[in-house]
Amino acid sequence: MELAYKIKKPASIKDFMHENNIPHKLVLQDGKQLIVVNAEPRTWNDSVKKGDTLRITIPDEDIDPEIVKEAIPLDIVYEDEYLLIINKAFGMPVMITKSHPTGTLMNALCDYYDKHGIHAKIHLVNRLDKETVGLMIIAKNRFIKFLLSEDLKAKIDRQYYAIVEGILDAKEGTIDLPIGKADELSMKREVLMSGEDAVTDFEVVKEFGLKTLVRVKLETGKTHQIRVHFAHFGHAVVGDPLYNPKYRTGERLMLLSYRLSLKHPITGKDLDFTLDMPADFKAYVAKYGGL
Numbered sequence: 001m002e003l004a005y006k007i008k009k010p011a012s013i014k015d016f017m018h019e020n021n022i023p024h025k026l027v028l029q030d031g032k033q034l035i036v037v038n039a040e041p042r043t044w045n046d047s048v049k050k051g052d053t054l055r056i057t058i059p060d061e062d063i064d065p066e067i068v069k070e071a072i073p074l075d076i077v078y079e080d081e082y083l084l085i086i087n088k089a090f091g092m093p094v095m096i097t098k099s100h101p102t103g104t105l106m107n108a109l110c111d112y113y114d115k116h117g118i119h120a121k122i123h124l125v126n127r128l129d130k131e132t133v134g135l136m137i138i139a140k141n142r143f144i145k146f147l148l149s150e151d152l153k154a155k156i157d158r159q160y161y162a163i164v165e166g167i168l169d170a171k172e173g174t175i176d177l178p179i180g181k182a183d184e185l186s187m188k189r190e191v192l193m194s195g196e197d198a199v200t201d202f203e204v205v206k207e208f209g210l211k212t213l214v215r216v217k218l219e220t221g222k223t224h225q226i227r228v229h230f231a232h233f234g235h236a237v238v239g240d241p242l243y244n245p246k247y248r249t250g251e252r253l254m255l256l257s258y259r260l261s262l263k264h265p266i267t268g269k270d271l272d273f274t275l276d277m278p279a280d281f282k283a284y285v286a287k288y289g290g291l
Contacts, residue, residue, distance in 0.1 A: 001060060001081065001120070001141050003266055007052040013037075014044050016054070021147060027056050058143060060119035063110055067096065067122075072108035077135065077273050082266050084109075084138040085273055090252060093130045100130075109138065126158065126221060126260075131241070134160070134257025135273055147265035157261040160216040161205070161277060162226055163254035163284060164235040165246060168212050172203035175229040179222045188242055189224045191232045198222045200229045209288035211238060226255060238284070252280060 005020065013035060017024070024044060027034050035042045036055045048054055072092075078085040086105075093100040096107070109122050123145035125137035137156070139145035148156065180195025181188070189195075199219035206213040212235070216226055227243050230236060236244035239251035261272040 001058050003056045003058060003143075005054045005056075005266065007048045007050055007054060010047065010049045012045070012047050013042060013054070016048060017044070022056070026058055026143060058141065061121045061141065062119070063113055064121055067106055067110040068102055069111035069114055070102060070107040071111050072103070074108055074112055077275075078271070082140055082144050083264070084140065085260065085271075086136050086138065087275060088128050088132075088134060088136050088257075090133045091130060094124065094127050094136075105136075126156070128257055129224065129227075129253075129255075131239075131253035132255045132257060133278065134275060135260045136257070137260065137262070144265055148262070155263065157259070158218045158221070158257065159259040160218070160226060161256045161258050161281065162214050162216055162230065163238045163281070164212050164214060164230050165238060165244065166210055166212065166235050167207055168204055168214070168235060173201075174219075175200040175202070175233075177229065177232065179225060179228050189222070189228045191228065196220075196222055198225050198229065200225060206285065208285055211288055213285060254281065254284060256281060 003022075005016075007016070011019070017027075027044070034057045035044070037046070037048055037052050042054075075087040075089065076084065077087055088094070088105060093104045094106065096104050106122055112118070113120065113122070118140060120140045121142065123139040123142055125139055125145055125148050128134060128136055137148065139148060176199045177191045178193060178195035179189050179198040180192035182190050182192060197220060201217040201219060202214050204212055205215050218225065224242070227237050227240055231240070231243035236246070238244065238254040239247065240253055241247050256275070256278065258275045258277070259273065261270070263269070264271055
């Protein structure tokens with residue numbers, strides 16, 4: 001993979017790489033510094049000026065040979081040489097597990113990478129539950145994932161629509177409660193003071209019947225975070241088989257990852273992706289008199 005940066009101000013290459021979180025070891029291969037500026041080889045100690053193009057070649061990665069390739073259609077929202085943004089389908093597991101050895105997003109991506117000559121492991125920047133529909137980011141190299149990691153305080157705006165049970169007393173607010181597993185053998189989470197920090201912002205969009213459509217913004221990304229936080233206050237997500245006592249067999253989880261916005265880790269451009277509300281969401285709201 002080649003990283004291409006358009007220089008915006010004069011700097012030493014060493015300072016530029018430091019400001020852009022590029023480790024020195026990334027540009028060292030077989031003892032050589034693989035840095036090119038305007039088609040000319042350069043070293044860590046050289047300088048760049050505004051308008052220059054600095055390129056760094058980093059090693060390809062091998063696709064995990066243990067992942068079975070499956071030709072499962074992917075709904076691709078955006079793709080470039082660094083990132084892939086997809087709209088994950090309802091009911092598709094993301095990770096390969098004992099209960100889901102095939103039919104997962106990992107199987108589909110492995111096949112897609114192979115057919116399109118993408119020489120990389122699969123690096124998920126965010127994950128969705130099997131029952132959740134919507135936008136996910138996949139990095140095409142571990143360095144790209146690193147640049148988008150929470151360790152670097154990368155600002156990725158993740159917003160969801162959820163239909164929850166009941167009418168919320170507060171029409172907007174923040175839920176700041178830690179989440180953890182009370183039982184290591186269970187996949188369920190709950191609010192636990194000994195758990196990991198979890199912060200969820202919300203605002204009411206519409207009330208209809210005894211249901212509420214809320215817009216949710218994640219400040220953290222813990223497993224089942226939205227589902228656990230709202231269930232904790234008696235407003236479980238409609239169709240949630242784990243946390244909603246009113247769940248009926250066959251119901252669909254009314255949770256949609258509808259918006260992702262971020263600054264591109266290489267080009268610096270602002271990226272913003274928004275999904276329309278799915279037909280089944282709209283139909284559910286209409287069914288209860290909300291439209």
